[in-house]
Amino acid sequence: MADVTSSRQGTQTEDKPQIDMNMVAIAMHRRSRRLGLYFWIPMIWLVIVAVACIFAPFWGLPPADEIDWVYIQSPPVEGHPLGTDNLGRDLLSRIVWGGRVSLTVGFAAPFIGVGLGLILGLIAGYYRGWADEVIGILIDAWLAIPGLVVLLLFSVVFGGSLFMVCVSLGLLFIPTAARITRAATLNYAGREFVLAAKAMGASDFRIMRKEIFPNIIWPLIAFILIDIPIAIVIEGALSFLGLSVKAPTPSWGGIIAEGREVLSTYPHIAMYPTLVMFVTVLSFNLVGDAIRRRLADVREGAI
């Protein structure tokens, strides 16, 4: 949940000194330029998970909400490779369909947050003045309300649909995205090529789109990469509290919460989704990290 959000603070500061021109950093750099096993193994897992989830209807799995009255809380048996849950529903099917929810939220929420944050940050950084002031206050206010409280209130007000879960989770990513954008925009808004475009009479919108946006997109991509696993974890926490997508739609956090009640008697119900969620989030973290290093390299080489 929210406790993970600040990993970005740590990892961001991490990049800069690495780019510093000193021997150790350069050596490190060379190593990190190759995408090693730390990238490929998690990547393969992610592809497997993604394929499994996207093509879920084609695997011939029993429907995720169908109750098998014969097997209730069953360990793995014929027809239910991972067993069944409290209501006798196929666990594998629920995990696969639940993955659709987790992955959708994982991708959609950061994009929504970064999209909105980008707009706010661009406006604040480009126009400065009172627009900057107002946006700054709004962002500070938004930061002052703990993330989970925002989610709690939103899910109670609008709760139930996948779309609303994505949006309310996306809102959490706005402040940081806006700040990153604002800082980057400030940096570029005074550069020669922007001033030149201005002198040539280009519209503000065109300048932002053509001159500034391409330059500030990289830190935002890095930011999205960090946020995907965070979004998945927060969605899990929401489901765990019963505040995410509505029943009978499965989601990983929801299956874990259901299985928690019988953890000591039927541990498989909670443990399989936990394992899948853990490995997936870990993979996203590792892949994201590798890609970010690569991005840093590319940018470094380009300048």
Place this chain on the structure above:
Amino acid sequence: MRTARLTRTLAATTALALVAGTAAFAESHSMATKGGELTVALETDVRGFDTVDGGVLGQTGEIVMRTVQEPLLDFDPETNQATPLLATEWSHNDEQTIWTFKLREGVKYHDGSDFDAGDVAAHYNRILDPANKSRSRTFISTIQNVVAVDPLTVEFHLAHPWQALLPYLSTTSMSGPIPAKEAVEAGTQNRSPVGTGPFRFVEWASGDRIIVERNPDYWNADEINLDRITFRILPDTQTRFASLRSGEVDVMWTDRGPSIIEAQKDKSLVTLVSEGAGAAINLLNGKKEPLSNDNLRKALAHAWNQDALTKISWQNTRPSVKHPLGPVKDCGDANYRGFDIAKAKEYVQAYKDETGATEVPTIVMIHTTTPRGRELGEIYQQTAKAAGIPIELQPVDQSTLVKRVFTNDFDISGWRFADGADMGPQLYAYAMPGSSYNLTGFDDPKLAEVSQAMRTATSMEERLDLQCQMVSMMNDDGSLLYRGGGRYHAFTTQRVKGVPNPYRGVVDVTRAWIDEQS
């Protein structure tokens, strides 16, 4: 009368509970050791102890209330008779409209003041005054007023004969417990209650714990053993159970099937079980389309699988029932509509023929976001689908659910018949046309007639027979579906003795003691 209660045998409980339960009761009260502290885990916080400000107490609130305040009467669930508590004897006139109670002598409140008829009269008249908007008033409005005749005699004047009087005077869930007049007038009763009970209120940290300590001046001090009881509020079932197993609490109340099953298997825990009235139910809203159609409602009634729910969600820790009156009354089959997909399909067909519709419209079911609520919705959705009725689930939280039910904004919703010593007033409120608690839209003059007769019945037997008739008519209508009757569980560690089975779900820890040897 206390000893009778403690040593009573257990009727109609599971074999396992029999073994575990009697062990705790076989030991006579004289073996009790004095002193010690007890920690009890509760599911919810108390709203407040004042019946006007705090409202109706849940089962967990009653557990605390019982230690601090007492009602006029006690109720013996075995004989189904009221027994003396703060009132020692009572009588009524021939019309059964004036009841006279003799009060116990020498009873003192925790603040040192005397308990007398003035306290009783002030308490009830305050509830009965419509200006105070007490939530208990509707249930006891048959009482017209209460008069203190002399310090130890009090009279209840009724509008008509009313068999529910004694059960309602013994309830601890709302109007029953008698507070000190002074504390009520000072406005402190709600958060720091003063009563005549065996324990004195010490401290209440909302959402965390309530502490009470022994009242040395209790009128029956010999029976009280513990020095102090701490009630810890632990809303999460798993957390509560983990606390019991790791020994941080001694007594736990729960109604979650998996925890009950697991706790029953645990040899280091003692299981307490009791059968009760009431039932968890589904409401089918007959007040609006599409369920105003009788055939569709009956189809859904047959598509409801109570046995599956009690098996899966309650793990058979609650019985499947055909009426909410509890084990005191056998109503036979009571027109109960059991799970029968074939019949459900017939009714669906009848619905289509009648309305000319080709499809059954989607039925909206609201349920709580708790695991309990989710399972309920998911199971009904599946069985209804088999009968060709699509159900859409809408998870909402408790207060939204209550709101939507009251504002007629639902097709199906989970609900409950609260357990009561007498189910009459509740049935009456559900069945009467025009009653604002008639949530499913019963509109049958015959049912209304039976309900009236039940209300003014002059004997308990007649009253219960009429209640059976009411239930049969309600079952036939198909708008109230049972999802498990009243059976209550509590668990204690081995060292806790003298806790009776949780009658109506209320664990009475007032007479408990700690036995360190076991």
Place this chain on the structure above:
Amino acid sequence: MRYLLYRLRRLAIVLGVVTFITFLLVNVLPGDVAYEMAGMDSTEEEVQEIREELGLNRPVLIRYVEWVGGVFTGDWGTSYINKENVWDAVTDRFPVSFELMLLAQILALSMAIPAGMASAFRPNGRADRIIGALAFASVSMPSFMTAILLIFVFALGLGWLPATGYEPLSTGLWANLKPMILPALSLALVEWTILMRTLRVEMISVLQENYIALARAKGMSNLRILWVHALRPSSFSMITLLGLQVARLLGGTIIIEQIFGIPGIGRLLIHAVYTRDFIVIQGCVTFFALAFVTANFLVDVAYAWLDPRVRTGGSHG
């Protein structure tokens, strides 16, 4: 000084915006406290009476202004559900959450400092890689699952620590700490990675400094160099981060408090949300915001004190 005044004014505006947003949000919550107060056994008329009595039928803006007026006179209102004074409720719970958070930070630090130093000593060496992998693993585990597993193993399995509960400090230090260890650990297992990474990065660059090379040349032991000479100059960002996380962590304890049955502010809040006790929600959020704003202001003050340029410049954000 001008700068600080400017910041102060801005933070006041932020507080105003926060409370107003919350007030609006809370007031559009479906279902309302009147139904919760009335409970299942009451009628619609009774509910309406309660609404009338609480003044819930009046416009939101008027109620907001009244509430703000109350806050300034020290009256945060009383809970609709159990009639508890909101200020008392919040200040009773806050120390519990604060203690949990503090313990979590201490645990996180005690893991992060040695791990960060070991990593920084030989970047990309074996220790660095193992620690990095551990950090990734531990940040990938949702804290609610960590909590459940910790209870399962240490409380129910081994019986070393209690599964739940909270004892006030008055019952003794160990009695107070014992039930806090597992919840603090569940939080710390996520937090330490962030601190560790920050420390590692900064320490790597510090270790390049000349005076470290000098110390090495003098034949000082590695351990001594790391602890005595490198740690202090490397820990500035980490300490800043630590301060910032205090306010944020307060919000993060909600699930943990729920699972471990700790009577902190998070549990107060979640209960208030479920029961629509909006005056309590409002109180909690205001308190969170106040904590956040105070922490931020203190950071500003610290910066202004450390760096004179900030005092006169107008840069912010």
